Amino acid sequence: MVVLSKPSPLKQDFTIKTSKQHGNTCVVNGSIPVIDLSKSDAKTLLVNACEEHGFFKVINHGIPMDLMNKLESEAVKFFKLPQSEKDKAAPADGPFGYGNKKIGPNGDVGWIEYLLFNTNNLDSGFSKLLNSSNETPEVFRSLLNNYIELVKKLGCLVLELLADGLKIEPRNTLSRLLEDEESDSFFRLNHYPPCPVNSRDVVGFGEHTDPQTISVLRSNNTSGLEIADIKNGSWIPVPSDQNSFFIIVGDSLQVMTNGRFKSVTHRVIQNSMKSRVSMIYFGGPPLRQNIAPLPAMLSRGKESLYKEFTWSEYKKSAYKSRLADNRLCNFEKQPLLPIAALTIDAECITDEVLKED
Ligand SMILES: C=C1C[C@]23C[C@@]1(O)CC[C@H]2[C@@]12CC[C@H](O)[C@@](C)(C(=O)O1)[C@H]2[C@@H]3C(=O)O
Ligand SMILES: O=C(O)CCC(=O)C(=O)O
Ligand SMILES: [Fe+2]
Numbered sequence: 001m002v003v004l005s006k007p008s009p010l011k012q013d014f015t016i017k018t019s020k021q022h023g024n025t026c027v028v029n030g031s032i033p034v035i036d037l038s039k040s041d042a043k044t045l046l047v048n049a050c051e052e053h054g055f056f057k058v059i060n061h062g063i064p065m066d067l068m069n070k071l072e073s074e075a076v077k078f079f080k081l082p083q084s085e086k087d088k089a090a091p092a093d094g095p096f097g098y099g100n101k102k103i104g105p106n107g108d109v110g111w112i113e114y115l116l117f118n119t120n121n122l123d124s125g126f127s128k129l130l131n132s133s134n135e136t137p138e139v140f141r142s143l144l145n146n147y148i149e150l151v152k153k154l155g156c157l158v159l160e161l162l163a164d165g166l167k168i169e170p171r172n173t174l175s176r177l178l179e180d181e182e183s184d185s186f187f188r189l190n191h192y193p194p195c196p197v198n199s200r201d202v203v204g205f206g207e208h209t210d211p212q213t214i215s216v217l218r219s220n221n222t223s224g225l226e227i228a229d230i231k232n233g234s235w236i237p238v239p240s241d242q243n244s245f246f247i248i249v250g251d252s253l254q255v256m257t258n259g260r261f262k263s264v265t266h267r268v269i270q271n272s273m274k275s276r277v278s279m280i281y282f283g284g285p286p287l288r289q290n291i292a293p294l295p296a297m298l299s300r301g302k303e304s305l306y307k308e309f310t311w312s313e314y315k316k317s318a319y320k321s322r323l324a325d326n327r328l329c330n331f332e333k334q335p336l337l338p339i340a341a342l343t344i345d346a347e348c349i350t351d352e353v354l355k356e357d
Contacts, residue, residue, distance in 0.1 A: 011141075030228065034244075036060050037157070043165035050257075054249035054264030055227045055238075058158070062243050063150050068218055068242070071147045072277055074140040079113060079191040081132060086113070089128040096125040096320075098132075103205065108323040110205045111195045111270045119148050119185040119281070147185050148199065151245075151281040152178055152332045155216045158247055159283070166257070166298045174256065177213060177285040184284035184311060185212070191277055192224060195270035204268035204276065208323040210250040211314060212284040217246040222276035228265035235267075240276075251328050252285060252314070255306050258293035263328070287312040307331050 033049040035042055038060040049056035070184060078086070089098035095105070100113045103242055109234060118124040130137050156175035163171045192204040204224055219225065225238040238246065255265040268276065278293070285291065289311045293304045319325050 004307045032057055032227075032238055034059060037062075038162075046071045046158065046161050047165035048333035050249050050253075052230065053227070054230055054262040055246065055255075055266070057241065057244050057246050059244050061154055063154060063245070065243060067147055067150065068279075071143045071279065072220060074136070074143055075115070075191070075277060075279070078129070078132075078134050078137070078140065079116070081134065085134075088132040089115070090124070091125075091128065094124070094139045094197040097281045100150075101322055105319060106322050108206060110268075111192060111197075111202055112204050112268075113191050113193070115189045117144070117187045119152070119187050120181070120183065123146075136293070144187070147279070148281060151187075151216050151218075151290070152185065152283070154245065154249075155214055155281060156212060158216075158273075161301055166251075166260075166296060167295055173294060174213065174253070177289060178283040180286050180289075182286040182288075182321050183289055186282040186284060188270075188282070189191045189277070190280070191267060191275065192222075193275055195274055196272065197270075198272055204270050206323045207265050207267040209263040209280060209327065210248050211252065211267055211318045211327060212222065212250040212282040213253045213256070214250055214283050215248040216281040216283070217248060218242070218244075218280075219276060222271055222274040224268045224271050225278075226267055226269060230264065231261050233265075250268040250282070252291050252311065254328065255291050255331070256294050256297070258297040258302065258317060259305050260297060282314075285311045287315070296334040304335075305333060 001067070025176065031053065033053060033056040035046065035056055036059050044202060046056070080153060080204060083100075086098050087189070088102070090100075096116050096118055098113070098115055101109050101111070103110050111259055115125055122141065126137075126141055126144075130138070134140065150158070156178055157299050159174035159178065160171050163169075163174050169173070169199040172179070177183060195204070206229070217225075218220060219240055219242065221242045222238050223240040225240070226235045227238060228234070229236055248266060249261050249263050251263045253261050269276075291309055291314060292306065298304060306328075314327070316333065321327050
């Protein structure tokens with residue numbers, strides 16, 4: 001088994017097209033910060049990236065390329081199976097297992113097929129995988145286990161550096177949520193086949209924010225991922241890089257930092273020529289966990305911007321929403337405004353939706 005300890009410099013050569021350089025570790029590639037985890041100022045740069053972009057790329061992450069490539073080829077083998085075989089791995093109920101074109105339970109669609117797992121119970125998706133005639137399910141399962149273990153460690157390392165950078169004590173305040181044996185983390189393998197329809201209406205994965213703390217994404221060398229600029233909402237294409245990981249700030253981390261970090265809206269656009277394969281670890285807290293601003297984020301009399309809620313409550317509400325909905329707005333405290341200045345936020349799902357079971 002491969003063990004991720006301290007990030008060690010990889011043997012691969014990274015050629016990063018730089019447009020700007022901050023110190024010697026954060027390179028902004030277009031508008032995407034690139035952070036070298038082996039450098040001592042990584043924690044400061046990570047905090048800046050979460051505040052300014054809600055998104056960044058990490059290099060010198062210590063995860064062996066070989067493992068990523070092997071898992072990718074097992075995933076590709078599965079996605080090459082006949083449709084009828086893959087459908088055997090579709091969920092009877094719940095989100096886990098194989099999905100094709102449908103994203104979530106509320107009518108969202110994309111030019112995508114995927115496998116979704118709960119990391120604490122791979123069997124939730126895997127037992128169905130065993131029913132399909134995948135030739136090497138045991139190889140697939142063990143690669144998944146090894147990969148998830150390492151990518152979770154990488155997520156924890158990033159969260160520890162962020163806690164350090166924010167002067168939050170103890171430094172495992174955020175990472176322990178992922179390490180908890182009841183952590184509600186997901187893992188997703190996405191396959192976007194080349195799309196013959198060249199229309200702006202067909203997307204690979206529609207715009208959304210991730211509900212969890214952070215997501216750790218790796219893809220093959222096919223581009224398509226775009227992030228919305230936090231300041232003006234314009235779409236920024238993310239150049240693909242199969243040697244690196246991309247970190248996405250999710251809604252829960254936005255709340256825990258009382259809005260100092262921003263969960264970034266992102267999407268995947270279709271590609272008419274090449275398949276995209278991505279693998280994403282979504283670091284989720286235990287279901288019972290209160291999601292609230294950390295005390296260190298409320299210093300100097302600052303008020304919490306959010307109502308009190310648990311991860312279980314947030315998740316329930318998320319699964320009633322459409323992909324592009326603003327899921328946090330129902331959990332935000334209303335600012336005290338004169339009645340005349342109150343407007344209805346059309347993007348918000350209603351309180352009624354939250355109350356229903
Ligand atoms: C439309 C939906 C799919 C999603 C659950 C939801 O109702 C809203 C959030 C979606 C999302 C986005 C990030 C991850 O891909 C995901 C697994 C998650 O945790 O929240 C998906 C959900 C899904 O595909 O089941
Ligand atoms: O496939 C990708 O690159 C991103 C997918 C994504 O955002 C998700 O699965 O939540
Ligand atoms: Fe996402």
